[in-house]
Amino acid sequence: MITAWTASARRSDPRMTQAQTQAMRQDTAASNAFAIELRGISKAFGPVQANKDISIRVRRGTIHGIVGENGAGKSTLMSILYGFYRADSGEILINGQQTDIPDSLSAIRAGVGMVFQHFKLVENFTVLENVILGAEAGAMLRPSLAKARGLLKDLAREFELNVDPDALIENLSVGHQQRVEILKALYREADILILDEPTGVLTPSEADHLFRILRGLKEQGKTIILITHKLREIMDVTDEVSVMRRGEMVATRTTSETSPTELAELMVGRKVLLRVEKTPAMPGPEVLRVEGLRLVDAQGVERLRSIGFALRAGEIVGIAGVAGNGQSELLEVLAGLRPAEGQAWMKGAPLPLSGPDCDAQARRARRIAHVPEDRHRRGLVLNFHAWENTALGYHNDDAYNPSPWKMDNAAIIRDTQAKMAAFDVRPPDPQLKASGFSGGNQQKIVLAREIEHTPEVLLVGQPTRGVDIGAIEFIHQRLITLRDAGAAILLVSVELDEILSLSDRIIVMFDGRIMGERAPDQTNAQELGLMMAGMA
Amino acid sequence: MSRGRIPHWADVTLVPLASVFLAFVISGILIWAIGESPWAAMKLMVEGAFGSSYGWGYTLFYATNFIFTGLAVAVAFQARLFNIGGEGQALLGGLGVALVCLYIPWPHWSLALIAASLGAAVFGAGWALIPGYLQAKRGSHIVITTIMFNFIAASLLGYFLVNVLRPQGAQDPSSPRFPSETALPKLHEILGVFGIPFSTVPPVNISLLIAVGMCFAVWFMLWRTRLGFQIRAFGESEPAAEYAGISPVRITVYVMLISGALAGLMAVNSVMGEQQRLVLNAVEGAGFIGIAVALMGRNHPFGVFLAAILFGFLYQGGAELALWTGIPRELIVVIQALVILFTGALDNMVRIPIARIFAMRGAR
Structure with a gap:
């Protein structure tokens, strides 16, 4: 959003030449x-x-x-x-x-x-x-x-x-x-x-x-x-x-x-690839499994109804759906931000969905990283410097805490510089506040933080919302690279094109339920659209 | 959304200075309106507070109180918790100091100081813990609960003074005098070691050094430790803190403990350093002044230090004014209130024009 603070009283001269003005007058009729x-x-x-x-x-x-x-x-x-x-x-x-x-x-x-x-x-x-x-x-x-x-x-x-x-x-x-x-x-x-x-x-x-x-x-x-x-x-x-x-x-x-x-x-202002270039996925063993997941919100509304699916290493599973049909809640539950009923396993070992061991720190310890849907509210502290945001969620890492009582700010800043270089964040200034970066660069800061910790599961919500086309291309390539390196990626997006071009499997959600699963090359926007509206 | 962009240095220096200036201008008009000379009054205040080591001594004594209570508010505010309960926490801190000094025999002031500081911190923290816990677990708003706890603290202290601590036969609701071994070294004694002369009258004492040390400690905690990182992240954005796996309950409780401990420590200065006994109004409103100090100091420990000196000046200079001129005591309170009003509540009134000036310069 554009800040509405009072603009300077600067008024540029009318830039039109006389000839232009005249030309315009002539065709007023x-x-x-x-x-x-x-x-x-x-x-x-x-x-x-x-x-x-x-x-x-x-x-x-x-x-x-x-x-x-x-x-x-x-x-x-x-x-x-x-x-x-x-x-x-x-x-x-x-x-x-x-x-x-x-x-x-x-x-x-x-x-x-x-x-x-x-x-x-x-x-x-x-x-x-x-x-x-x-x-x-x-x-x-x-x-x-x-x-x-x-x-x-x-x-x-x-x-x-x-x-x-x-x-x-x-x-x-x-x-x-x-x-x-x-x-x-x-x-x-x-x-x-x-x-x-x-x-x-x-x-x-x-x-x-x-x-x-x-x-x-x-x-x-x-x-x-x-x-x-x-x-x-x-x-x-x-x-x-x-x-x-x-x-x-x-x-x-x-x-x-x-x-x-x-x-x-x-x-x-330059050539863009509208299609994502990727090779077919080579899925490995199952990494994350969810069964009978159910979430009831504070108003007593059932947000998630018996959700079950599995994620395998080296694949991107896209979750399609109109905003508000439970995808956001699913991400939050898996990221440890909301307790829910049901069972989950990470590489065969149970993953608690509620109770004291269910928070974002515990998930990161199990190598589940999360790029949240709303980077302004959750993914970043806008008033923090870029380097402080790089430590967000990983502030307990040994690399950042060489002594038990002092954080090594210099180490975090060095790490931020490296991540900014790897993800082409502009400007590459760790001291700049997060609010000072453009949407695309903010998202790159979040992605760099989560991806560079080489997670085994990456939960991604709306990775390119409010991001310019140039950065979209870059972000998509990074996600494919992470997939090819063997990570399992769960992608939630309201952009059907994004789901279709990135995913190796597509799960459609409607009203808190899974409506079905499709392979991207055997479906199209029309069919998915019907499923997203609960009509298939 | 409509916040102007001001360079950081201007935000922390220019804005408060302009606010204080405006407050002084209006105070001057008030003094002029009741028929006194604002210029003479200003001169008297400055000379009374800074013109002699006597004046300095009192200014610094008051400032010590305000540093502790200001830090208490500032730390809590870093987590966006508005601790209005500094007054009550400091009262309880006073009780902690009194119990330590009265019931345990101390061979030397240094041991007594450590124990009394601990007592003050523990009692103050304990008093802040209850509202903190209620906020964290039950969502009871901390502003409401801490205000209520001020009243409870005052009643509790009254009970202790009248029924427990008051010596047999005394009419005054106050504790007996502390043993002389617990008397803290005054600033003139400390400076005397280095051969610097200083007035022996003012009660300013070694607590001033503790207060300055606390400014550094709080700064270090907030900007150099993991706990501080978590506190600031939680304060800036609770959803982001949750996303980072920072427990809101834990941070709220920790912050309130630290805040309460700092407020409690104030009693070391006033109860142990000055009065050497516990009286009913031991805190004298310093808990509330702490809110203004923190506001003006931009919730930064070093800002709190400077703002505390300013309020120390207002207290001491104001006392001089009441003593030597026909300006009534109430007007001093009005001047202090104006400073609070301008630096705290009317902050944006000054900030927006300054932002405009910077925007114009930036566009040129």
Whole structure:
């Protein structure tokens, strides 16, 4: 997330030359074909230039994709368009009219609606109440509710946007909640809809449904901006696509005339391997076995139901599933962070799943390492230096504790330097705080720490979440190398592509259960998607 | 999220100094408003606290108290535990000191000092252990429990003084005087060994050296040992500590033991070093001042040392002010409160403008 501290009062001069300005004026008449036109938008947060002189035109009645790595400036740009930030310089034109957007209310008034990645809904309100929230006409609710109910009915008929208007948000699936967000925007008469990473939380079939809705909206003349980092979605649904890299708009392409490979190259600025190169696995003996694993959370909800599987040395087993179906809990149980019922064995010897000998230290002693899903919350102490983070979890190691009462900080720093070199962490500065590294480099610090201790079992959650493409490639290669060195890897990811390309076996989870196992070369995203939705 | 980036050195020096400056400016306006000269008052305070070895002696004596209680709060805060119970823990520490000094005959002050320090630390730690355990095992919030334990400690001490320790026939709820063998060497005696003259009046004593030693010990513990690493990791992020296999229960209990022991040690200075007997208000609010000292010292042992000197100055200078001018005693408390308010509660008020200045310089 970008820190919102007050930017300097620095305002760069309008960078457009006179000729450019004139050229733009000349085609103002033609620009009515554009729902949105941004000219020379720049935005700096202190020394960080989040957006540099960005110009983009979005044709009315099209779906326009914006792709870019994390930190490329996509969200900043959309936040400027929605009135969350003010640009340091540049102009915003909506339907050919120059528009000032100081806050989100002005954006709504100008016909811009936004569907956020993290929904902004009141959980214990009904769908209808959420839709009218903030847009009530008058002090009494009844007329607004009646109006909204009628409108919702129309929208549901037109666009497959069917949601029960009287359902409570907390009882809706994520896909339905997202529809409510779209309805909210449409109720406010948005002509231009911005969706920020809309499919991150959806199953493949829910995503397909969303795309049908978007196409329907497009046919009704709405303009849609789709922010994503998934190239497949761009290819599927957009008409045009703009690529951002390091705060700059590097290219705009007609979708039908480009390819994922070209887009990936534009995003990263060099050639990228989209497929992971690996040799077939040569699984060795069984390392970890789990039987009858059951977890009931504090609310009495059964999170894991009779889970059983085995991991063998030298293989990667991927666990596919929509977020929230027990994969995270499974990782936590195996890593010793949560007690559970059931039995487990590590190389034939029992592994306690509850009781005093069940914590993360005990697991590490049994050579089970863990790269947690949430590196900001668990994997790193953000306020610690990189070297302190390298000792996290291994702070009892003999190498770090030559005497019983003093930690050898110098030894840890030397070790951190070696690990940083091995994993190409940038900048290779052990004294830098973890919060000062980019997402990809933070993840490399965590991976270096866990992998360099040569574990026999590595539990990995979302290894490339929020990581840029260049680092993804590197991380995937490291995991394959570790596998080929004979480690057993359990991979949990919500990115189906990642599961498909890395795993030697795929286990699908739904509602705390294992739905089945597939070999990656004998299945496809459609079949897995059905299993992830509990339909196979 | 909206925290400005300030260079570390500025965060630890510029921000507290600016806060103190603001507090002094407003205090000056107050003094001016009641018809006194702020300039003369300031001069009197500085001269009263630092102008003579007499003034220094008192300033350092108060500072010793505040170092102990400030360290107690700072250590607990490194684990993000807010120990408000320094007052009660120090009272119990006083009881520990009194029992050791009264009931065991000591041939020499040095042995008495070691035993009394142990007694103070054990009693203080014991008093912090209960809230610590309740927090760790039961989730009872430590702020609430430690506050409540202050009241219990005061009542407990009252009981002990009235019913157990009070000599037959005495009207005053206090213990008998400690035997003279337990009297601690004063600073003027210690400096006298090196031929440095120092006022014989102030009660500043060898505890000051223990306090300074404790600053180093706490720093070493926090940044050079495994326990300190675990405490800081736990404080910065409990989920990450759990992931690292650091037991929250164990760390919470350990930290509260250390914190309580440090608060308890304060009694060595005030009970054994100054009064030579245990009285009802032996701690005189130093437990609470410790919170301000830790806040201002950024929960760092060396910061605590400097902040403790500042508060020692406020105490001693304030006493001089009350003695020699028409400024009422209450206004001194207001000045101290302003310093606490600005350095503690209004920290961001100063930090944000300073961050802005740095951001502007950085952009240029």
